[in-house]
Amino acid sequence: MRQLISIILCSLLSVSMWAAGTVRIVVEAGRFDRQDCIVSTEISKLKIKKDTRIALFEQIGKEQKPVKCQLIQEKGGIPVLYWVLDGVTSAGTTREFVARLVRTDAGEETMRVEDTGKGLILKQNGRNVLQYNYAFVSPPAGIDPAYGRSGFIHPAYSPSGNVLTTIQPKDHYHHYGIWNPWTRIEYDGKMYDLWNLGDKQGTVRARKIDQVFQGSICAGYTARLDHCIFGAQGEKVIMDESWDVKAWNIPGGFLWDFESGLHPSTDLPVLIKAYRYAGFGWRATEEWTKENCEMFTSEGKTRQQIDGTTARWIYVTGQCGSQGRSGMLFLGHPENYNAPEPLRIWDEKANGGRGDAFVNFAPTKNKDWELMPGKLYKQRYRIFSYDGEMDREKADRLWNDFAYPPKVTVQ
Template identity: 70%
Template sequence: MRRLVAVVLFCLISFPSLWAAGEIRIVVEAGSYDRTDCVVSTGVSSLDLKGDLSAVVLYERIGKKRIKVSCQLLREKDGTPHLYWILTGKTPAGTMREFIAERSRKGERKAIMKTEDTGKALILKKNDNEILYYNYATVYPPAGIDPAFQRSGFIHPACAPSGNVLTTIQPKDHYHHYGIWNPWTRIEYDGNMYDLWNLKDKKGTVRARNIAVVYQGNICAGYLANLDHYIFSPSGEKVIMNESWSVKSWNIPDKFLWDFESGLHPSTDLPVLIKAYRYAGFGWRATEEWTKENCTMVTSEGKNRPEIDGTTARWIFVTGTCGGNSRSGFLVLSHPGNYNAPEPLRIWDENSNGGRGDAFVNFAPTKNKDWQLMPGKEYGLRYRICTYDGEMTADEANRLWNDFAYPPKVFIK
């Protein structure tokens, strides 16, 4: 695995020459929304790719000056090259900014956004500060607990910039809760029903298969991982669906910002029908420090914890007390292109767990609607997560959602 990391990172900073000569002019239009430190990108597959190795240097043109801007070139999972950078500072709605990209053999090779492989997990970092762990090795339940609760392919811990941990796994009340994970509760396949969420039922599970790509650089660090969805039947185990996770963490000030993209596709010649059920899909079990006494929830529709469950929303954030005196939080943004958007929410109310009111949040696109997945097709779900210290506001959450849902338009001139 460590060798794979090194090879992929070398490839990502050693793209073929994009331009035989000259330079590329890029115009970014803010569109209808004010922008602050916004992630932008442009595909460059239409440009003339050469065989020699080179780097890309990006400048912003301000009047007659060229100001160097950090950038990073990545290949997307479909193989197309994309140039990423941060639209730093404030960019008012209706304005545009101009950039120049050119070939250089002296491109940036340091990495602020880092990926570390422990042999059991990938750690995404900003400098030396841990953002999240992706656990690809199997994690077993505590001694004396049914081994059916074992799991791989989940995120824990996910942290705030201060280092406060915002997730938990294997809580005694729900041993099948694994930080941030993405299984489905009611799956109909070949005339039978399976449950890949409630592991104690022993009807199915999700397992990490491999890490396809990892990368790091000045703009983002991340990985592309593959997982398999298993059903358990009297005839044995069977993979009925493959899943890819594309996770990118971004170099923005003050907060941790990262994208989670799931790609689902049936792995046999039969369809997979995800039946409507009150919870399934992208789930987050928050730190056990948080109870109804010290954390609050707010959605994009202005709803608070007692009224959230079963409503739809573009985003939800939870802010709570960590370590007795500091406040940190977790914002989840749901993309408008997701199935059944704006998605229904499943949350635990204040009476959960015998009145403790632990925090559990689930964007559940199939809460009130079946979802049929056909062979030969891929079905995507996209979320953006922001972890922060202090408090979140609705205005800030809306700004971040606008950046995610309707990013600035980028044109190559």
Template identity: 50%
Template sequence: MWKTIVGFLCLGGGVSCAVGQTVDSGKPYSAVKGADELVLSNREGNPLVTYRYTVKPPPPGVDAAYGRAGYIHPLQTISGKVLTHIQPADHYHHYGLWNPWTHVEYKGKMYDLWNIGDKKGTVRFVEFAEIFQDTKHAGFEAVHDHVVFDDGRETVIMRENWRIAISQLDANRYAMDIRSTLVPVTDADVVLKEYRYAGLGFRATPEWTNKNSGVLTSTGKTRKDADGSLERWTIMSGQLGDSRGGVLFLSHPDNYNFPEPVRIWPVDANGGRGDQFFNFSPTKNMDWVLEAGKAYTLQYRLVVFDGSLSADEAEQLWQSFAH
């Protein structure tokens, strides 16, 4: 039987600490690096988070520009249900859980690191700064370069440290903390321009449609009216095989433009199927100027669950994350 205590999941530096961590006989979590992927598993050996650090080529016949690394897929529940999707035919540039920026101004020109098929930019894995595992949590810190393309030249304009840590909360839920630190690396500022989507994106399993999944936000909005709302948290959940599950997305109050605007696809997305997409998009309603040489941090927590999660539980989890 699982027991919960008041414990902490910390990404370092005294930030992003969760309460309610489970304890058992002291088995360690694991972080196993393979030839292409790094897999984070719980104490029982269940793979929960897979991070791809080598370039995943697109499907045969698709422009090679759509290949990329530096994303999470599959993101799984403790029972093994897959929540993410990559390289769907409707959006080949969608990669599970990933973190590019869309309208980027650099030295007076506009670039796009999200829609990589346009060949204006991309995000690349550089190296692992750290891989860690113990009885409390497991995770990694990956270094990403944000690159723009201009007349055959490539310029790294930002370096990002993407730190991920997992820790189980109870038999059906675990927390995944994300800390993204961005630093412009040249003598020029980087302006993340206002646009309807950019930043932390989540493309959900193709099993989820408008028939078997839903959305609930911290302000009480649903999929019908959530797009563009300003939120502390959002629950996305639905049918997963013969059961249900989902993800609670939490935004930290120290983030830029908090409470953050969200991007939720309309109910009739993708020809009426209603596939699910979620994005905390701090630049959805305003620009964000990143000054040269300065560091900027965004913090999120995902609570991945089997079964269901209520609004009251979501608010309690956000309070723990925020305070």
């Protein structure tokens, strides 16, 4: 009887909290220690109106500590609440929060988006994190116009302002900072290359921006891109791609997420054929050569060993002029196709012995990938840019947060 009464009381309390515009949220760290970890939860049961926002508080004993949070209307209009599980949260522990509807201003927008008319710049406290270029960028004068394109990320920065990407280098004019084309695509019985623009078989173009968001926790955008093939009958868009990019307000570096959603845009399938490179790629700053940068993967491989191996993460650290050392850590999600994904990198002999830094998560390096009409195919990556050095322990911790985030329960 007591147990039944307890259940009834808990149910009544829960109903009362919903009615009052207040919910209790429990975050479980799970198997891993956490530090300044991004957490989120769908919060659609709170009846959010135009004149209200969500205020979040951590319940510590009898005290409630204010916590910065941000509500984003995700695809389908689903409201998702994001915040940072600040400090250290030990494995196996829980933390409790209270979210309530309030009628106040949204507060400080630490994470902002600047639209230049040609691209979107994501900013943290006024510092540039990255730029998404939606306008067409022509190649240098005298170079075949086929090498121009739109829909790529450049520059991507370290926290101190070092530029860690490059576009249109003289050795590979089709390299565009951080970009996501495919090299061997079979469509309607014919083969096309959307990576090597000079072959004039296809390209990827930015189409539109669906959404831009900014606030105290993240800045980002949802963009749409067209994958086009060039044939005897003219151009045809065979795949529609969405990019969901979010830069997070955490200390110690620039952390941002990249999610690609691919689906065929006609009633025919698209077959991405196995090839040694394709997909999510990064051409690093031209300052980096074999003389001043190093690579390391989750499997303990160094630069001369990496190409063709698989890894959960990879980082590159290099000297940036007189500004010290900076780098980028790339994390692949375990639910990605063919995870842990094969890597294509340039070793120290690349580019005539210069050893420039190029990194590519290439899920189709060793197997085909068939994309069927009517279905959506997602690939997710998390990037952390930093000044100084990276180490395995920190890389593993960031990957654990990305791959197996804390469990969040709304009560």
